[in-house]
Amino acid sequence: MTPALQLGLIALALYLAAWGTNKLGISSIVGFMGIGVLLGPGGILPVFSGSDVIHLLAELGLLLLLFFMGLEFSIPRFLEGGRATLWAGVIDLANLVVGVALGGLLGFGWWGAAFLGAALYISSSGVIAKLVTERNLVAYPETERTLGVLVFEDLAMVVVLGGLGLATVGGDALQFLGVGLFLAAYVVLHRFGRPGLERLLSREGEALVLLLLALVLLVSLGAKSLGFPEAVAAFLLGMIVSESRFRRKVETSLASWHAVAAAVFFFDVGLHVDLQSAWRVLPLALLLLVVTTLAQLVTGFVAGRVSGLSARGSVGHALMLIPRGEFSLVIVGLAATAPMIVPDVREALYATVSWYVILSVVLGSIVFARYDAWSEQMGRWLRSPEARRRARERERELDAMRLD
Amino acid sequence: MTDEEQLAPTVRESTLPGVGKKYVMPLGSGGNVAIVVRPDGERQMFHFLEEEDRPCDVVKLQRDEAQQVANLLGSPMVASPDLDKLELVLGALEIEWVALPEVSDLVGHSLADSRLRRRTGASVVAILRGETAIPNPEIDTVFEAGDTLLLIGSDAQTEAARRLIEGGEADSA
Numbered sequence: 148m149t150p151a152l153q154l155g156l157i158a159l160a161l162y163l164a165a166w167g168t169n170k171l172g173i174s175s176i177v178g179f180m181g182i183g184v185l186l187g188p189g190g191i192l193p194v195f196s197g198s199d200v201i202h203l204l205a206e207l208g209l210l211l212l213l214f215f216m217g218l219e220f221s222i223p224r225f226l227e228g229g230r231a232t233l234w235a236g237v238i239d240l241a242n243l244v245v246g247v248a249l250g251g252l253l254g255f256g257w258w259g260a261a262f263l264g265a266a267l268y269i270s271s272s273g274v275i276a277k278l279v280t281e282r283n284l285v286a287y288p289e290t291e292r293t294l295g296v297l298v299f300e301d302l303a304m305v306v307v308l309g310g311l312g313l314a315t316v317g318g319d320a321l322q323f324l325g326v327g328l329f330l331a332a333y334v335v336l337h338r339f340g341r342p343g344l345e346r347l348l349s350r351e352g353e354a355l356v357l358l359l360l361a362l363v364l365l366v367s368l369g370a371k372s373l374g375f376p377e378a379v380a381a382f383l384l385g386m387i388v389s390e391s392r393f394r395r396k397v398e399t400s401l402a403s404w405h406a407v408a409a410a411v412f413f414f415d416v417g418l419h420v421d422l423q424s425a426w427r428v429l430p431l432a433l434l435l436l437v438v439t440t441l442a443q444l445v446t447g448f449v450a451g452r453v454s455g456l457s458a459r460g461s462v463g464h465a466l467m468l469i470p471r472g473e474f475s476l477v478i479v480g481l482a483a484t485a486p487m488i489v490p491d492v493r494e495a496l497y498a499t500v501s502w503y504v505i506l507s508v509v510l511g512s513i514v515f516a517r518y519d520a521w522s523e524q525m526g527r528w529l530r531s532p533e534a535r536r537r538a539r540e541r542e543r544e545l546d547a548m549r550l551d
Numbered sequence: 552m553t554d555e556e557q558l559a560p561t562v563r564e565s566t567l568p569g570v571g572k573k574y575v576m577p578l579g580s581g582g583n584v585a586i587v588v589r590p591d592g593e594r595q596m597f598h599f600l601e602e603e604d605r606p607c608d609v610v611k612l613q614r615d616e617a618q619q620v621a622n623l624l625g626s627p628m629v630a631s632p633d634l635d636k637l638e639l640v641l642g643a644l645e646i647e648w649v650a651l652p653e654v655s656d657l658v659g660h661s662l663a664d665s666r667l668r669r670r671t672g673a674s675v676v677a678i679l680r681g682e683t684a685i686p687n688p689e690i691d692t693v694f695e696a697g698d699t700l701l702l703i704g705s706d707a708q709t710e711a712a713r714r715l716i717e718g719g720e721a722d723s724a
Contacts, residue, residue: 219568219569220569224566227566272568272569273569275569276568276570279570283595283611285567285571285573285595286575286585286599286606286609287604289604290567291567294567294568294570295568297568297569399590399591456604457604459604459605460604519605523605541602
């Protein structure tokens with residue numbers, strides 16, 4: 148198969164997946180991953196095996212996706228959320244503890260547990276933002292809180308990933324120097340590079356698109372050659388651009404690239420899944436999903452109540468945070484190259500977390516499809532006696548009005 | 552109008568990372584309206600009832616539809632001066648129905664022969680004949696007794712035309 152033919156077939160497969168899931172009323176992300184699983188090397192109809200085209204698309208997809216996340220989920224956005232979001236984010240950190248504890252119990256070792264904890268902690272901003280939009284939940288008060296917590300998680304993850312990235316370098320002093328060099332360059336760019344960046348971003352049309360593509364790819368790959376995780380570098384670049392006054396223009400001019408990048412990324416996740424070996428890791432992935440979902444529901448509800456949401460809104464906040472995605476996969480990808488983790492654990496981490504992400508996205512899209520009914524029902528069970536009394540009064544008032 | 556009424560209602564603006572911008576406006580009638588603007592220009596409009604944190608209805612609008620809705624919502628405020636102006640313009644214009652008496656000099660003559668337009672300035676835009684109507688009559692249309700003419704022109708022009716049609720010679724204008 149020629150590369151161009153492959154590209155055409157991938158585009159067709161993704162289009163059909165989006166069309167089919169749209170007809171079925173489920174999230175297109177499930178469709179992209181599902182078609183990847185089916186048509187991948189380990190799938191039922193192995194049309195696509197690992198090739199340069201797929202490799203290129205997957206890398207491009209990941210970098211663009213994280214660049215956009217940096218653009219959207221940045222420090223100014225976090226500060227906008229205020230104290231309520233900060234508290235919700237701090238309570239949400241309990242999920243990191245649960246994740247690390249799970250890793251310890253499963254015998255993954257210290258480093259393995261740290262990577263697993265981080266992968267299980269972080270909800271997927273990409274998936275959740277998409278589901279919230281698809282399901283028309285954007286105006287709910289808990290959506291604002293959820294997206295605020297996602298910004299918190301993503302920023303926490305940049306710190307954690309930076310730390311884990313440094314750790315994976317191991318004892319090599321030269322690589323250590325490289326990572327330090329990249330971080331120093333970033334700080335200098337952030338501090339002094341603004342006027343130059345503003346001038347670059349004032350371009351229009353295709354000039355801007357091409358410039359951004361070049362920036363994203365070259366900066367991330369430059370970071371990679373210095374030993375810094377490329378995905379985190381793309382995220383950090385997005386954060387710098389988000390402070391530009393041309394942020395809106397950057398967003399709109401790359402909007403379709405963003406959508407395609409996300410589709411390709413999730414398609415690639417599906418490609419890496421081997422259906423034949425699924426039975427070995429699936430039980431563990433399911434167990435992780437059950438435990439972390441329960442922990443997420445409890446912490447999400449508490450965080451919602453503490454930050455001033457209603458009982459229903461707090462349940463909704465917890466439900467919204469279920470899907471895991473891109474960052475979890477970046478983390479296990481990083482773990483796969485970490486020398487201090489035993490190879491067996493590395494492999495188990497990668498396979499288990501891949502399935503875990505797929506299951507959580509499927510669960511998430513089921514939850515989002517029944518969001519109103521479930522948040523309403525569970526909110527009813529969990530509301531305070533005060534709210535219960537008020538609801539009864541309101542009911543009585545309505546009855547009285549009907550009699551008139 | 553009191554000072555209070557002149558103040559625009561407050562709108563709370565917030566950013567939804569990865570989704571767009573949200574604008575919430577409390578309504579005087581209770582509850583509030585939230586509008587979310589996505590980067591691709593799509594707007595979603597939500598209606599929250601009083602004491603509810605779940606919207607009771609949502610309207611999705613594409614960019615052009617949102618523009619149209621904005622026009623419609625804004626029209627009573629924006630378009631009313633234009634309507635007033637339109638009435639002013641129409642005020643100088645007279646539209647008049649005149650029945651053609653059997654004794655009229657015009658009966659049996661064509662529209663061209665009558666030189667109605669030349670003599671009075673008014674135009675015949677339609678003729679009603681029994682059950683039928685003749686819009687924009689041709690210049691060779693012959694008037695018949697019992698016709699009703701629809702005239703358009705200024706006040707003076709239609710008045711002159713009426714006198715001409717109803718009998719008395721009245722060249723003017």
